[in-house]
Amino acid sequence: MSRIGIMGGTFDPLHWAHLIIAEESREKFNLGKVIFIPAGQPPHKITYPVSDAEHRYAMTLLGTASNPYFEASRLEIERSGPSYSVDTIREIKGIYGQKTEIYFIVGADEILEIESWHEADRLPELTRFIVAPRPGFDLTALEQHLPLKFLKSIEILPIAPVDISATNLRARIATGKTIRYLVPEKVERYIRKHGLYLE
Numbered sequence: 001m002s003r004i005g006i007m008g009g010t011f012d013p014l015h016w017a018h019l020i021i022a023e024e025s026r027e028k029f030n031l032g033k034v035i036f037i038p039a040g041q042p043p044h045k046i047t048y049p050v051s052d053a054e055h056r057y058a059m060t061l062l063g064t065a066s067n068p069y070f071e072a073s074r075l076e077i078e079r080s081g082p083s084y085s086v087d088t089i090r091e092i093k094g095i096y097g098q099k100t101e102i103y104f105i106v107g108a109d110e111i112l113e114i115e116s117w118h119e120a121d122r123l124p125e126l127t128r129f130i131v132a133p134r135p136g137f138d139l140t141a142l143e144q145h146l147p148l149k150f151l152k153s154i155e156i157l158p159i160a161p162v163d164i165s166a167t168n169l170r171a172r173i174a175t176g177k178t179i180r181y182l183v184p185e186k187v188e189r190y191i192r193k194h195g196l197y198l199e
């Protein structure tokens with residue numbers, strides 16, 4: 001497989017924006033598959049509690065199962081220590097071959113923080129980044145804030161921003177509001193069954 005997309009994140013929970021962005025990326029950049037990789041210990045989200053990794057993996061598996069080009073991976077969940085993207089990319093290359101092109105799919109807000117990522121300087125050598133627009137985010141900020149070595153590895157996904165966030169979904173559930181049509185039906189049922197995100 002010559003091109004593989006990686007969709008990393010906490011997926012707490014997985015929602016339609018993740019799936020829309022992944023499918024648009026797959027089609028636009030001719031990706032053989034998109035691998036969804038829930039973080040085991042997300043290093044940038046230590047200031048608030050994250051749901052158990054097994055719940056997040058289960059929701060990712062349920063939400064991606066209907067797409068033959070999507071795959072849910074336990075790679076970061078089963079790896080000890082913080083979930084660094086650079087280690088994940090190296091592992092994926094080890095599995096699929098060093099000639100495989102890796103496309104790392106991220107939001108525009110996340111890519112602005114890339115210089116703080118573990119071994120950030122190595123990332124442009126290992127992957128290209130597909131950057132998805134976020135609501136209210138000016139993409140010209142990338143050119144103003146990122147060094148050229150990162151800008152040269154970025155592809156902008158030509159898609160309208162999808163205004164769904166996991167933070168908002170958790171807040172809706174905690175206050176008794178519906179999340180119907182914001183997450184896949186199987187994910188919604190899983191959340192209800194396990195009582196996730198209730199105060």
